[in-house]
Amino acid sequence: MIKFKELGLSDDILSTLKFQGINEPTPIQEQSIMFVKDGNDVIAEAQTGTGKTLAFLLPMFENISPDIDTIQGLIVTPTRELAIQITQEAMKLKEAKDLNILAAYGGKDIGAQLKKLKGNIHLVIATPGRLLDHLDRKSINLDHLKTLVLDEADQMLLMGFKNEVESIIKHTPKKRQTLCFSATMNSQVKKLAYKNMCDPKLVIIEKEEVTLKNIEQVLIETTDRRKQDALCTILDEENPFMAIIFCRTQRRVDNLEVALYQKGYNCQKLHGGLSQSKRERVMKAFKKTDIQYLIATEVAARGLDIAGVTHVFNYDIPENAESYIHRIGRTGRAGEKGYTFLFAAPKDKKILDAIETEIKLHIPRRTL
Template structure:
């Protein structure tokens, strides 16, 4: 199947070609037509499956630039995701000139208010900043055609349920609602069915094969020796680009200082870092000017960066889903990836759960000492 069969306009198809995209992914094939027809859709799909374009493409097709009202709203849990979606939307703007506003914390609200004086067709926002605008009455969602709840499972996990419900109250009752989520747990289903009309369910199952492209290793160590163990391994691997995951912001801070002092080209990413700085860090990492990105799960949620060759789980993930999500950031598009999981004796039970979940005993890797 190609994009023509999905009845997208020539301009959009040509812009996709410029972006190097010629074939729709399964989630795009399954959902674009339904969304274009105005149906409510619940879509279950992982990061990296092309879900952003699955909702952006039909939204662009359905927006009328000559109507002076906000016609589509995308609500997403983190600033990083809002930035990523905005970047994709701005590329499509070359095909159809619509006005786009990104509204998230850390960005100057004054400039956002100025922008809002113009007619805004599409808003991409985090819940907190959007509610701020709604309370100030600087955003009017009464004529909204399409509402997208992106990463709905994370939104609920991060405690945004009440915010999302407050936002929905401000939106036209005649709207189309799209709910995209990596997992379709009972909380997501409850939220979706409460606010959707006869929704179609599209589920793109996790591709187990992606793990086949990824070499996985466990390094048995102790928390005290973990830093040396990590440096030992990355010296052996010398990865092109790597993400190092830590459990907390404090652990990220400490590890960045330690690695920087040892001469590694690294930067940290977590929610306490000012937004403008985070954007600069992400740009540098995408351009491969930074070799090691040290991050928390929340900060790295939804990041889809090509060229990541190695994932180092400095701290063990909480569960098998989180493990698969982390390591799935390498081994993309048929490329080989490598991951290392550093485990302390106290992590034994979590490691066993992860291995049961992926039905694979991860080989142990020795340090070069």
């Protein structure tokens, strides 16, 4: 197994990683770090939870100079939660190199961000909307940008940020390094990447079947009318340590949270319609295990790495196999056993067939 030292990382970064208990690179880190460090454009495809964030953060920290008072690194990510998560990872690396980092995302006081921008910022981590706001105000200048990262590019396009991303790219120098990290490389992502890159290196980490091997999957056959009762029956039987319940829309999340709360379940909701401070409070409480059930839309929970999730409940069937794999991948991590329950009505048969074909498994049925 290759060590971080062999990837040409500095001693300060190596000791910071060691202090955090990170001793060996994951496959995506092993294959990407040298390419990024050497200034190549990179297109990387790897599942969520494989260590993508450090795959671009570590070489960026190596390449950014704290002595130059300009923005040298920019990471664009689709959701506030991901921006926060990446910022937390970056802050841990400040021990190795004291870079000034700005997190710019909606829902956070723009005045405080503007004030911070008066100082010298080296690395910006931003969501598309808030970043464009800064660019319009001319409070962010990307003229000296060295590296642009498009993180969770597939999700960014899925959420309709294509125009925003292209507008952001226009504000960056032609001679820059561009990194595109994504869980899937669909045609849209490839088109965006190749259009804005110069001879990119391709890194593809095969989807690990292993991640599903640790997960015990059950299909609950029900109807829309009986679904809520079926969910409560399973929650009472399982009484999970920590669980995420996925719904299709914000309204479905709202309604289910009210229903479960009234029945006495320790639950909170998470979706894009909540204020930023509320979302941060909910995430903090869930990570501290003060909340047993997080009821969420897929977008809100996308890419979040939360340790200790024992169960995932797909209250609404996801729209495709890829989303299903993303959702159930929240559990069964780090060699732990995970349990997932998918609630399906007769009308869901077509999507269910597609999911089972993709994961090469006939999910064991159960009728309540």
